[in-house]
């Protein structure tokens with residue numbers, strides 16, 4: 001496939017998911033708001049696997065305007081909660097595959113919401129790689145430098161030096177409010193026993 005063919009394959013006109021959004025291709029739609037629609041995945045990992053697709057044609061997450069992304073992220077929370085209750089799940093796996101190397105198969109931005117059932121055995125756990133501490137330190141500095149350049153954050157030179165005990169004291173983490181904990185517990189518990 002040459003570049004022109006690739007471009008054509010990725011265009012809005014040829015995008016199956018845009019045709020689902022417009023209703024030209026039927027799908028099992030379970031959710032809709034101004035920014036996105038949610039459909040049952042045709043090839044689900046689990047019962048209740050929902051694809052939340054942007055209504056506009058974007059291929060990758062960095063192309064999605066921030067307000068649209070915020071709304072789709074909020075929708076994923078609503079749909080995750082509903083899917084949990086619908087299939088009596090015990091958790092959800094929510095992810096975005098960004099790029100072919102990351103497993104992206106559709107040329108249209110979407111968030112996967114997959115309800116998890118105990119013992120479902122889905123191979124979705126993230127493995128632990130062995131990364132040398134010096135490499136981690138280098139990556140941290142590089143990330144900080146890039147982020148500082150992009151967002152006006154503190155440059156790496158004013159960040160606290162690594163002490164080897166950083167993980168033990170995450171000073172910036174805010175405590176979870178009890179009301180939030182209740183909401184999370186409620187969500188995870190669903191209304192199974194109701």
Ligand SMILES: [Zn+2]
Nearest residue numbers: 015018057108
């Ligand atoms: Zn599309």
